[in-house]
Amino acid sequence: MPDDFASQSHIRLGSNSGKPQTRLDGIAKITGSATYAADNAPQDMIWAVHAGAPAARGKVVALDTAAALAHPGVIDVMTPENRPELAQDPDARAEFFAMKIDVLQNDAARYAGAPVALVLAETLEAALEGARLLAPQVEAEPARIGFGSSEPYEPPFVGFGSPAKTVTGDMEAGFAAAAQNVEVEIETPPQYHNAMEPHAIVAQWDGDRLILDTPNQAIVMSCPMFAAYFGIPPENVHIRSPYLGGGFGSKAVINAPQILACLAARQTGRPVKLVLGRSQMFGPVGHRGATKQTLKLGIDGEGRLTALSHHAVAATSAFDDFLEPAANASLNTYACPAISATHAGSRWDIGTPGAMRAPGEASGSAALECAMDEAAHAAGLDPLEFRLRNYAETDPASGRAFSSKELRECYRLGAERFGWAGRPLEPGQMRDARGRLIGWGMGTSLFQAPMFRAEARATLRADGTAVVETAAADMGQGAWTALAQIAADGLGLDLAQVEFRSGDSKLPDAGIAGGSGHTATAGSALFSAGQDVVAKLAALALADPDSPLHGAGNQAVTARDGRLFLAADESRSASYADILASAGQEALTGNGEGVRNPKDAEERAMFSHGAVFAEVAVDPDLFQIRVTRLVGAFAAGQIINPKLAESQLLGGMVWGLGFALHEEGIHDPRTGRPVNGDLAGYHVPVNADFVQIEALTVPEADPYVNALGVKGVGEIGITGSVGAIANAVWHATGRRARRFPIHVEDLL
Amino acid sequence: MKSFEYLRPETLDEALAALSDPDAASLGGGTNLLDLMKLGVAGPERIVDLARLPGLDRIETLPDGMTRVGALVRNSDLAADPGFAAAFPMVAEALLSGASAQLRNAATVGGNLMQATRCAYFQDPFAACNRRAAGSGCDALGGANRGHAVLGWSPACIAVHPSDFCVPLAALGAEAEIAGPSGTRLVPLAEFHLLPGEEPHRATALEPGEIVLALRLPAAAAGFAGNARYLKLRERTSYAFAVVSAAAALRIEDGTVAAARLALGGVAARPWRCSEAEEALAGKPATAESFAAAASIALSNAAPSGANGYKIVLAERLLARTMAAAAAGTPAEMPALPGSLMDDTGEAAHA
Numbered sequence A: 001m002p003d004d005f006a007s008q009s010h011i012r013l014g015s016n017s018g019k020p021q022t023r024l025d026g027i028a029k030i031t032g033s034a035t036y037a038a039d040n041a042p043q044d045m046i047w048a049v050h051a052g053a054p055a056a057r058g059k060v061v062a063l064d065t066a067a068a069l070a071h072p073g074v075i076d077v078m079t080p081e082n083r084p085e086l087a088q089d090p091d092a093r094a095e096f097f098a099m100k101i102d103v104l105q106n107d108a109a110r111y112a113g114a115p116v117a118l119v120l121a122e123t124l125e126a127a128l129e130g131a132r133l134l135a136p137q138v139e140a141e142p143a144r145i146g147f148g149s150s151e152p153y154e155p156p157f158v159g160f161g162s163p164a165k166t167v168t169g170d171m172e173a174g175f176a177a178a179a180q181n182v183e184v185e186i187e188t189p190p191q192y193h194n195a196m197e198p199h200a201i202v203a204q205w206d207g208d209r210l211i212l213d214t215p216n217q218a219i220v221m222s223c224p225m226f227a228a229y230f231g232i233p234p235e236n237v238h239i240r241s242p243y244l245g246g247g248f249g250s251k252a253v254i255n256a257p258q259i260l261a262c263l264a265a266r267q268t269g270r271p272v273k274l275v276l277g278r279s280q281m282f283g284p285v286g287h288r289g290a291t292k293q294t295l296k297l298g299i300d301g302e303g304r305l306t307a308l309s310h311h312a313v314a315a316t317s318a319f320d321d322f323l324e325p326a327a328n329a330s331l332n333t334y335a336c337p338a339i340s341a342t343h344a345g346s347r348w349d350i351g352t353p354g355a356m357r358a359p360g361e362a363s364g365s366a367a368l369e370c371a372m373d374e375a376a377h378a379a380g381l382d383p384l385e386f387r388l389r390n391y392a393e394t395d396p397a398s399g400r401a402f403s404s405k406e407l408r409e410c411y412r413l414g415a416e417r418f419g420w421a422g423r424p425l426e427p428g429q430m431r432d433a434r435g436r437l438i439g440w441g442m443g444t445s446l447f448q449a450p451m452f453r454a455e456a457r458a459t460l461r462a463d464g465t466a467v468v469e470t471a472a473a474d475m476g477q478g479a480w481t482a483l484a485q486i487a488a489d490g491l492g493l494d495l496a497q498v499e500f501r502s503g504d505s506k507l508p509d510a511g512i513a514g515g516s517g518h519t520a521t522a523g524s525a526l527f528s529a530g531q532d533v534v535a536k537l538a539a540l541a542l543a544d545p546d547s548p549l550h551g552a553g554n555q556a557v558t559a560r561d562g563r564l565f566l567a568a569d570e571s572r573s574a575s576y577a578d579i580l581a582s583a584g585q586e587a588l589t590g591n592g593e594g595v596r597n598p599k600d601a602e603e604r605a606m607f608s609h610g611a612v613f614a615e616v617a618v619d620p621d622l623f624q625i626r627v628t629r630l631v632g633a634f635a636a637g638q639i640i641n642p643k644l645a646e647s648q649l650l651g652g653m654v655w656g657l658g659f660a661l662h663e664e665g666i667h668d669p670r671t672g673r674p675v676n677g678d679l680a681g682y683h684v685p686v687n688a689d690f691v692q693i694e695a696l697t698v699p700e701a702d703p704y705v706n707a708l709g710v711k712g713v714g715e716i717g718i719t720g721s722v723g724a725i726a727n728a729v730w731h732a733t734g735r736r737a738r739r740f741p742i743h744v745e746d747l748l
Numbered sequence B: 001m002k003s004f005e006y007l008r009p010e011t012l013d014e015a016l017a018a019l020s021d022p023d024a025a026s027l028g029g030g031t032n033l034l035d036l037m038k039l040g041v042a043g044p045e046r047i048v049d050l051a052r053l054p055g056l057d058r059i060e061t062l063p064d065g066m067t068r069v070g071a072l073v074r075n076s077d078l079a080a081d082p083g084f085a086a087a088f089p090m091v092a093e094a095l096l097s098g099a100s101a102q103l104r105n106a107a108t109v110g111g112n113l114m115q116a117t118r119c120a121y122f123q124d125p126f127a128a129c130n131r132r133a134a135g136s137g138c139d140a141l142g143g144a145n146r147g148h149a150v151l152g153w154s155p156a157c158i159a160v161h162p163s164d165f166c167v168p169l170a171a172l173g174a175e176a177e178i179a180g181p182s183g184t185r186l187v188p189l190a191e192f193h194l195l196p197g198e199e200p201h202r203a204t205a206l207e208p209g210e211i212v213l214a215l216r217l218p219a220a221a222a223g224f225a226g227n228a229r230y231l232k233l234r235e236r237t238s239y240a241f242a243v244v245s246a247a248a249a250l251r252i253e254d255g256t257v258a259a260a261r262l263a264l265g266g267v268a269a270r271p272w273r274c275s276e277a278e279e280a281l282a283g284k285p286a287t288a289e290s291f292a293a294a295a296s297i298a299l300s301n302a303a304p305s306g307a308n309g310y311k312i313v314l315a316e317r318l319l320a321r322t323m324a325a326a327a328a329g330t331p332a333e334m335p336a337l338p339g340s341l342m343d344d345t346g347e348a349a350h351a
């Protein structure tokens, strides 16, 4: 990243943005002084632990509540029989983001691990033992797990309201024009977010006010959702969520254990703490649903796509719908005259899936990039050359111009850094000194660059320092830091002069930390709040006969280092503190909003792009796969903090390796119970899995996404990486991945 | 979790007395026992913490040349002991290929021997499992069993023993020193873990009320130090149990294998000593052909117990590879990734 990158942008971000500022909450986190939700222990608090259904489909026929109640320390057991009323039907999906949840509304078991009772006790140990003593029994029917287990159905939409079926162009004509077709079928398994911090809540009632310490990715938006279950006004819910130990989408929607804890707190009149055990995270808090994807690519004699059809069967629960919008990954990536992206649903007896880091794009791009690799080989072209021939100059799905797209530069830089040139077309051609098969593969990365809506407030204080406020969520991605940098720039202050308050629902709504749109959205609000302060200050100064800026009329002023300067004559300036003092004001508040210009949103397609290159070394008879190099080059608009952006991109690539080689939620095909519901069995990558991994960014100015030119870096790293690794494995071994993760027996 | 009584006896006699309660369990580092208690798989009424027992935290050489390792020696300390690692390099390599540094710091020698299978159905109190609840059935049959046994299994149980450490120990003819109410006895490690047969709930040769006091390695085992390797296939580069693993120690004289010590891990309910293969290899030239032939003998009785036939192929190839790696000489230093084929820095892991 060039140092002067910030100045290339159309907007003069100040000197704080663009700096690799170390995360401001880092010390608090590593020294343990950062209070995560479960660290709270209010006076008089009790513990709640839920017992989970031991089978995925059936009816709970026995619960030994007497045994649990007899255990010392157990206070109460909540079951469907005595569960207090809720003000909202948990199966109603009263709101778009309110998924159906299992909060003891009846005796049905709809997935393994669904809450069937809640034990309240004076200690965690007693609550755990009480839950064990309940020994729930289920009259079970065979679980439906796997794509063969139920008839596919046609969903009304996929993901959060994305179309289930999109066809552009004439598919028939497209395939008719093809010199050859490539067909690929790929399965991806259920994957579980497994944030390091388990879901936790400390719930307390003060009259009809509900105070919650709970990690949350959409702090203000969640208040009305909690309120609806308890029949209280949204403003009576106070969520405190200063730190999250990872969210990845699983902390964005309300889950059943949280609601049960709130109920228990209301019923007992005591604060209640509930913390999920690791194994309890394999059910009630969402996951990435399994997919079975079929792609058919038509290519002409020159290696150009003539038609691209991508069909994804996506698994969801038996009772609710969240379908991984996997096929939609094919809508915006490559130029093609005819594209069809369609979905079907498959009902399994499993917890309802939800958004998990790059929902849709991760699974869909994995399959698309594998298919593109096969097509390149069929066309006799280098995979990079093939992608360049199918480079989309405009958005293939909508025909709209891209707001910016430096993907060509990503391809160039990534390939150069990796040393892609000279790659043999055929597989199995390269070996290292130890005789391992070497393969190179690549994938294109793509992720939407959305903006939601956010508000922020900035207050300048008499001493010239400021406090800025917005209810943003730092999931570990670094929002505390990057957003503070933007806020400081909006105010023309140094980062150290700005106190950043966040993570609390009493603050202005920062929208959701998700969809890779948080920095863009909350950042825009913060920046404009700062600019609002500056504008008000300027008005004061210009009107003040004693001010060096007096009488400047409507000449431009610039804000920098806590002073306002006359743009045309920088010798005329006044400090913020002086301006406030002369005006006799203790403080000055500005407000800002972050929202995308509707015209730009309408006219432009907005995405981050990238290219990932992978090298693998594969043992020729034992087929152990070593990813020896992983290089990604990404264009994601203005980079606010290169250090944090790099760690987000690397984290995404790490996740991509896990997707390709490790992550797999296994459910017993008969009972539906998780078979590997802990971190010893559910593998994610470890440090030793990486030899060389590198994320580069490419400068990209984007005047349309928002005034800051910011896109997002949170999710894109996964896309591209999965395919790159699978394609490298093929290039080494000649064997194509047909399912993820790639198992050794698939290569033997 | 369930309430229990916690005792920390100061002498062996006190410990054995405390363990006479059939619902008592010995505690080593707790890295396995506590997990099983939290899962509701183990529910002892009494925990007998062995930590204070005198003399069990030592590595010593007995008058007859045997190496004796006390049951309380930590996995990490044993692997780092220069004398021990020099004499039994593949044991050190196996230890370091297991679990994580934090777990190895806590795990004891006795606990490692006694650790339970990682079969998911054993760990799930709601599943049918003959090993956990005699006669209840075996949900692993017909369930998720990619990782299960290909040797020595029975229709009653197809679980594997998860220890890395025990594999080279079985190969080298180590013995477990066991103390109980009726005195002390020695059991060869290759027979310490029981094959399931009809009674998978009996996992080891330990009788109720007995404890493992120590391990003994014969003096002759050190004679293999120059050509000994432990290699382990796993589903990520570290911090994962073996899919299959192999220990191979060779005594090579003039290019001929004078004696071999071979064992496989991850394939059976016990570390699988490959005696027939050892015999077949003795006197043969130390070549890839001999190793392949011996490996094929080792797996000749293998059969899948589910979706795990691939393990037979892998185990055979890995065993041959491990012999080749051993023949190439024990590395002068412990590889950066012990027991791993993923070591990019080290020497070629195969000839």
Ligand SMILES: Cc1cc2nc3c(=O)[nH]c(=O)nc-3n(C[C@H](O)[C@H](O)[C@H](O)COP(=O)(O)OP(=O)(O)OC[C@H]3O[C@@H](n4cnc5c(N)ncnc54)[C@H](O)[C@@H]3O)c2cc1C
Pocket: A679, A680, B025, B026, B027, B028, B029, B030, B031, B032, B033, B034, B035, B050, B071, B075, B097, B098, B099, B100, B103, B106, B107, B108, B109, B110, B111, B112, B113, B114, B115, B116, B162, B163, B164, B165, B210, B211, B212, B213, B239, B240, B241, B242
């Ligand atoms: C996440 C994870 C990953 C792991 N990965 C690996 C791996 O890759 N390879 C590997 O080999 N192991 C692995 N392990 C297992 C680890 O090696 C064992 O948990 C450990 O060795 C057990 O030792 P301990 O002292 O903690 O035993 P404890 O937990 O204290 O005891 C285990 C059992 O042994 C009994 N016991 C303990 N000491 C004695 C004694 N002296 N006499 C009689 N009985 C006794 C206990 O009653 C209990 O039944 C892993 C464990 C975990 C949790």
Ligand code: SF4
Pocket: B117, B119, B120, B121, B122, B128, B129, B130, B131, B132, B137, B138, B139, B140, B141, B156, B157, B158, B159, B200
């Ligand atoms: S394989 Fe053995 S341990 Fe696993 S369920 Fe069957 S009986 Fe139990």
